[in-house]
Amino acid sequence: MKRVIRFDRxxxxxxxxxxxxxAFGVFGLATKGINLGVDFQAGINQYVQLVYPxxxxxxxxxxxxxxxxxxxxxxxxxxGADVENRTIEYDLAAAGTLADLAASLSSQPGVSARVxxxxxxxxxxxxxxxxxxxxxxxxxxxxxxxxxxxxxxFAGMDKVRAAASTIGSVSVQSIGERxxxxxxxxxxxxxxxxxxxxxxxxxxRTALEAAFGPGRVVVMKTDFVGARFxxxxxxNAWKLTLFTVLAILAYATARFKIQYALGAVLAILxxxxxxxxxxxxxxxxxxxxxxxxxxxxxxxxxxxxxxxxDRIREDRRLLxxxxxxxxxxxxxxxxxxxxxxxxxxxxxxxxxxxxxxxGSIKDFALxxxxxxxxxxxxxxxxxxxxxxxxxxxxxxxxxxxxxASAAKKPGNAPALKPAK
Amino acid sequence: xNKAKRVLIVLVVLGLAFLFLMPSIRWYFFIPKxxxxxxxxxxxxxxxxxxxxxxxxxxxxxxxxxxxxxxxLPAGLQWMADRAKKLYKDLGKQxxxxxxxxxxxxxxxxxxxxxxxIEDRYRTxxxxxxNLQNTVVQLGLDLSGGMSVVIRADLPALEAKLGHSLSLxxxxxxxxxxxxxxNNRIDKFGxxxxxxxxxGEDGIYVEIPxxxxxxRINSIIMGRGRLAFHIVDDEATARLNEYLTRNPxxxxxxxxxxxxxxxxxxxxxxxxxxxxxxxxxEWTGRxxxxxxxxxxxxxxxxxxxxxxDPITGEPNIIFVLDSEGGEIFYALTSANVGKTLAxxxxxxxxxxxxxxxxxxxxxxxxxxxxxxxxxLALILRSAALPVExxxxxxxxxxxSLGEDSIxxxxxxxxxxxxxxxxxxxxxxxxxxxxxxxxxxxxLYLMLSILSGFNLTLTLPAIAGFVLTVxxxxxxxxxxxxxxxxxxxxxxxxxxxxxAGFGKAFWAVMDGNITTIIAALFLAQLGSGPIQGFAVSxxxxxxxxxxxxxxxxxxxxxxxxxxxxxxxxxxxxxK
Numbered sequence: 001m002k003r004v005i006r007f008d009r010x011x012x013x014x015x016x017x018x019x020x021x022x023a024f025g026v027f028g029l030a031t032k033g034i035n036l037g038v039d040f041q042a043g044i045n046q047y048v049q050l051v052y053p054x055x056x057x058x059x060x061x062x063x064x065x066x067x068x069x070x071x072x073x074x075x076x077x078x079x080g081a082d083v084e085n086r087t088i089e090y091d092l093a094a095a096g097t098l099a100d101l102a103a104s105l106s107s108q109p110g111v112s113a114r115v116x117x118x119x120x121x122x123x124x125x126x127x128x129x130x131x132x133x134x135x136x137x138x139x140x141x142x143x144x145x146x147x148x149x150x151x152x153x154f155a156g157m158d159k160v161r162a163a164a165s166t167i168g169s170v171s172v173q174s175i176g177e178r179x180x181x182x183x184x185x186x187x188x189x190x191x192x193x194x195x196x197x198x199x200x201x202x203x204x205r206t207a208l209e210a211a212f213g214p215g216r217v218v219v220m221k222t223d224f225v226g227a228r229f230x231x232x233x234x235x236n237a238w239k240l241t242l243f244t245v246l247a248i249l250a251y252a253t254a255r256f257k258i259q260y261a262l263g264a265v266l267a268i269l270x271x272x273x274x275x276x277x278x279x280x281x282x283x284x285x286x287x288x289x290x291x292x293x294x295x296x297x298x299x300x301x302x303x304x305x306x307x308x309x310d311r312i313r314e315d316r317r318l319l320x321x322x323x324x325x326x327x328x329x330x331x332x333x334x335x336x337x338x339x340x341x342x343x344x345x346x347x348x349x350x351x352x353x354x355x356x357x358x359g360s361i362k363d364f365a366l367x368x369x370x371x372x373x374x375x376x377x378x379x380x381x382x383x384x385x386x387x388x389x390x391x392x393x394x395x396x397x398x399x400x401x402x403x404a405s406a407a408k409k410p411g412n413a414p415a416l417k418p419a420k
Numbered sequence: 421x422n423k424a425k426r427v428l429i430v431l432v433v434l435g436l437a438f439l440f441l442m443p444s445i446r447w448y449f450f451i452p453k454x455x456x457x458x459x460x461x462x463x464x465x466x467x468x469x470x471x472x473x474x475x476x477x478x479x480x481x482x483x484x485x486x487x488x489x490x491x492x493l494p495a496g497l498q499w500m501a502d503r504a505k506k507l508y509k510d511l512g513k514q515x516x517x518x519x520x521x522x523x524x525x526x527x528x529x530x531x532x533x534x535x536x537x538i539e540d541r542y543r544t545x546x547x548x549x550x551n552l553q554n555t556v557v558q559l560g561l562d563l564s565g566g567m568s569v570v571i572r573a574d575l576p577a578l579e580a581k582l583g584h585s586l587s588l589x590x591x592x593x594x595x596x597x598x599x600x601x602x603n604n605r606i607d608k609f610g611x612x613x614x615x616x617x618x619x620g621e622d623g624i625y626v627e628i629p630x631x632x633x634x635x636r637i638n639s640i641i642m643g644r645g646r647l648a649f650h651i652v653d654d655e656a657t658a659r660l661n662e663y664l665t666r667n668p669x670x671x672x673x674x675x676x677x678x679x680x681x682x683x684x685x686x687x688x689x690x691x692x693x694x695x696x697x698x699x700x701x702e703w704t705g706r707x708x709x710x711x712x713x714x715x716x717x718x719x720x721x722x723x724x725x726x727x728x729d730p731i732t733g734e735p736n737i738i739f740v741l742d743s744e745g746g747e748i749f750y751a752l753t754s755a756n757v758g759k760t761l762a763x764x765x766x767x768x769x770x771x772x773x774x775x776x777x778x779x780x781x782x783x784x785x786x787x788x789x790x791x792x793x794x795x796l797a798l799i800l801r802s803a804a805l806p807v808e809x810x811x812x813x814x815x816x817x818x819x820s821l822g823e824d825s826i827x828x829x830x831x832x833x834x835x836x837x838x839x840x841x842x843x844x845x846x847x848x849x850x851x852x853x854x855x856x857x858x859x860x861x862x863l864y865l866m867l868s869i870l871s872g873f874n875l876t877l878t879l880p881a882i883a884g885f886v887l888t889v890x891x892x893x894x895x896x897x898x899x900x901x902x903x904x905x906x907x908x909x910x911x912x913x914x915x916x917x918x919a920g921f922g923k924a925f926w927a928v929m930d931g932n933i934t935t936i937i938a939a940l941f942l943a944q945l946g947s948g949p950i951q952g953f954a955v956s957x958x959x960x961x962x963x964x965x966x967x968x969x970x971x972x973x974x975x976x977x978x979x980x981x982x983x984x985x986x987x988x989x990x991x992x993x994k
Contacts, residue, residue: 027675049698066817075453077457079454079611081473081476085454085458087454128821132610132632175443213652222816240941244941291950292953295942299937299938328910338894346893350886353883361828361880364883404933
């Protein structure tokens, strides 16, 4: 038989550490506030890239000609009734220079591609068609390219901020490699401008173009969330978290005793608060993804807790005479292997997410990482500790009650109370 | 349950999953891109495509028939021989031995029926593709690229304009007017059909796959619906129809006619629409030539309603103009008695009515069915009571970013899966194979459920998959640890496996059910992305119950029956 680890010795210290961590988080929340993402705070997030104009493409033939450029490929698709339907793909890395690519595009009937700038630059320097596939028409569509060398670099946080500041108080963040000149520009919607939702994207672009020149700005992505939408989401988030907790409480009460259910819920609340403390202090953006991470951990942590509770219940049945604390220690020890392995495999998956994704999913994975560790820890040191505490209190009360009832019996002097 | 039955169940589940997956595999890996563009178009764009193809084919066929009597069928039209054979048979005629263009044409009683036959064929093919697309895993906008917009109808502003609060039916009508105006512009969004649907009491959700240009899309969405009355040039319309019969591709997508002499200066070609049975616009296949400048702008309409004629009981539409509009309308109608007046909303002709006499403010239109007149009254009122639209939220993401996300997601799933599998193999040795196989089946089942129920795959959903890969091993771990304990207690293979699965059952169930509860609540939250994540989490948990309790048990039992004595499950226990 394995040696039983005396987990109950750590209960008090763990409780103190947890309280301290949560208090630290609450303190941070009160003083620094949480970094609310666009989902929860009305405004616009515009992702832009500063570029050079490269190739103009137009189409004068029949049917539809649709051009799309990604990081690695350019795809030209002809469809419709009056044109031979076909798909032509170019591997940008193998396509040579921009001039070469333009020449092979132009070899398609009806298509005309004209290099405006950087004819000798590689085709792979083209910026993807972020705003969707381009349906080519007689009016030329513009393809852009990124700077290739440091000498071509013309942006910089300060310049972008100065340019965007002309439309109001904005915050600017640089994303991706420096040379690619990609930025997020965030503008709050304070509700004073009724046309904000429809005009702000254009205003940001125009302000940047005024500073860097026409054709130098490409919009990669736009997120706008209005005041009512963000408020609805916040309200929903609260309600859902509450309902989730209540539903779990109800299920756990039905399957176990109330003290177990309360212990489990206390543990998941603990995890949520630890994650919020982490989010507050790392300044990770609090958005729907991070919220999803918290709710996921509620599910993960409860799973973890229930497995241990299940074992405690079983061991109690097997060893009815054993003191409760030693049953706890035994059950936790027995399930420790499973706890560690499940934590490791889940962390492996989360690490895969963290290292192989970008943007909000990366933050999501980071929040999950913290949550999983907290969830494993809280199962042992919060949920079971609470059950132990409940049992101790109940036993003490029973004892003092039996002592009190014993005291009422005539002839029993209080001096005979058993000494500790 | 005996083993044969259990194997059968597993095979049936795997087979069913494959059936679910098939359409998605076909759509994403075997349909060429140019066909996809056609299939994702709106039903009108598909109609237009079929119409043009049919005209081109028929022209080719007729040309072949004219040139010589025994010209063989043009390549690509061979299928028509089979059709013609059937038609000959139906008519009781003797079928010719070789199918020439002439013989095929002779099978049809009119040019029109030949045309509609060809048109049907094209339309059916594309519509089948479109149906296929509706039964596959949908890619969320974050993966396919595109834009989603939540719009709110500004009903308080409408109330302020009307001077009284809106009744429930008035609110409903205001919303259907706003939807009507949006649906009317469906083709302006691009080559892919947008999704436009009502959301809640006063919201409209618009999703435009492929396009991610908020400035352009906003101008389409926010532009007021423009209603106007135009006079139809009946002579030019007849000329145009005759010309198009001869030159099927004589008109382009922007409704410009190749021969400029057909449409007189100051006139334009517009398409004529009717509502189909779903209440969506359907092009009737007709073109009308109308004046470029409207005879009367719709903003002169003060109110419009549908009534029944007190004597005949026929549905009528009555609309009332302001006095300035009345003057304009009087001048217009008196100059054009006997001609057709077209009701045009955003460049689409919605109705035509003959002008029988000069009319002032109060206009009565007759000769429509009950439904038509209700629709028309709604359209006329949309000019009288325009609903302002406010953008509530907007997400736009380019297709290329979506492709990057797909790559990232694939890699994360693959690496996550491999890492977990490697760990399980190292830690649990032989039993690890069990767990690894269960993970692969798990992922396969998750994908097939996504496909079978046409759920949407988003980046958060992929994240849910990765997480599920890690979390769902848990069920295996609980069981394996139990089996190890039983082995340590001295039990043999069969007994240890039996007891391990039995004792772990409720722990596995409890743990998974609570997680599924959390996931289902999560699925209620806000917009698409989290829903995708939550749904994939719930599906993953469900399928991991199946793989861990059922499939993995079966694998163990197979080993036992092969005569294995010990369990290869740990480095320490032999």
